Amino acid sequence: MPEGIKIRQVTKIYKTGSIEVNALIDIFLNIKKGEFISIAGPSGSGKTTLLNLIGCIDEVNSGEIIIDERDVTKLNGNQLALFRNKYIGFVFQDFNLIPVLTVYENVEFSLAIHPELKNNHKNLIMNALENVGIEDLYKRFPRELSGGQKQRVAIARALVKNPLIVLADEPTANLDSKNASNIMDIMKRMNEKYETTFIFSTHDNLVMDYAKRIVYLRDGKITEDTVK
Ligand SMILES: Nc1ncnc2c1ncn2[C@@H]1O[C@H](COP(=O)(O)OP(=O)(O)OP(=O)(O)O)[C@@H](O)[C@H]1O
Ligand SMILES: [Mg+2]
Numbered sequence: 158m159p160e161g162i163k164i165r166q167v168t169k170i171y172k173t174g175s176i177e178v179n180a181l182i183d184i185f186l187n188i189k190k191g192e193f194i195s196i197a198g199p200s201g202s203g204k205t206t207l208l209n210l211i212g213c214i215d216e217v218n219s220g221e222i223i224i225d226e227r228d229v230t231k232l233n234g235n236q237l238a239l240f241r242n243k244y245i246g247f248v249f250q251d252f253n254l255i256p257v258l259t260v261y262e263n264v265e266f267s268l269a270i271h272p273e274l275k276n277n278h279k280n281l282i283m284n285a286l287e288n289v290g291i292e293d294l295y296k297r298f299p300r301e302l303s304g305g306q307k308q309r310v311a312i313a314r315a316l317v318k319n320p321l322i323v324l325a326d327e328p329t330a331n332l333d334s335k336n337a338s339n340i341m342d343i344m345k346r347m348n349e350k351y352e353t354t355f356i357f358s359t360h361d362n363l364v365m366d367y368a369k370r371i372v373y374l375r376d377g378k379i380t381e382d383t384v385k
Contacts, residue, residue, distance in 0.1 A: 160190040160225050160321055162211060162354070167220030169206050169377075180206040182377045184220070190321070191352040193345065195359055195368035202374040204358035208324045211356065213241040225321060242270050246315025246353075248325035252307040254299040260286065260310050261295040267314045285313040288350075289343050305336030309343065316347055322354045323347075329361050341367040 164186040171178045181203045188194060196204045209215040210222060213229050222229050224244065232240060246267075247253075254263050264282045268275075286292040289309035299307055308328060315323050325344070329337035345367060348355050357364055365371055373381040 162188040163223040165221040168218050170218045179377050193348045193355045194370045195357045198374035203377045212324045213237045244321045246320040246323045248311050248315050248328045250327040250330040252311045264314045264317050285317040289313045308340050325357045
């Protein structure tokens with residue numbers, strides 16, 4: 158299946174001084190295009206590490222990660238950056254918006270490295286903001302937004318370039334339950350509308366309720382893989 162993710166015997170070891178942490182050990186996982194999947198597990202179990210490897214912002218020690226039929230573990234730094242920009246959108250726990258840019262400009266930033274989309278920038282950005290219901294706020298700065306609104310900007314920024322995969326590391330951790338459901342509803346809608354693959358890490362039962370599949374990690378290993 159071409160546009161899926163195949164993770165083959167992936168191991169990730171962090172070394173700090175003489176200390177080694179086996180963050181992920183011999184992970185095998187197949188994720189199909191359009192899945193809505195949650196990575197769960199206790200603190201330190203390897204959730205963020207797994208998302209960072211799929212997102213090409215960290216490198217494996219061994220194993221293969223095949224995304225859309227390309228083994229990303231074989232790409233060099235420059236190729237990885239290009240791959241990431243084209244295929245992957247990120248949503249973070251603390252939103253990671255650029256404070257000196259407006260809502261519009263934060264979303265636009267994600268398109269800066271896509272010259273082929275240049276002529277259509279304005280439509281793409283306003284459409285992405287409409288999709289998350291904050292088109293009226295496009296001139297505001299992040300400091301003028303609530304947490305839920307900031308996270309919607311982050312989702313618009315992740316989706317504006319129509320990526321194959323959105324990776325969301327604890328996207329609801331800084332939101333109350335009403336905003337958290339709101340954000341999950343938006344992501345679910347985007348998943349259904351664009352067939353974008355969504356992979357979340359979470360501690361939050363609300364997020365797990367939305368997920369169609371939950372992969373549990375413990376001490377760097379998969380202990381359970383449940384499809385609802
Ligand atoms: N850059 C790093 N250098 C050294 N060790 C790291 C690094 N990043 C993560 N680790 C270690 O790797 C293990 C897995 O960390 P990871 O951040 O993936 O866990 P997590 O499941 O996301 O935890 P949390 O729920 O607290 O976010 C932990 O033992 C952590 O201390
Ligand atoms: Mg984490």
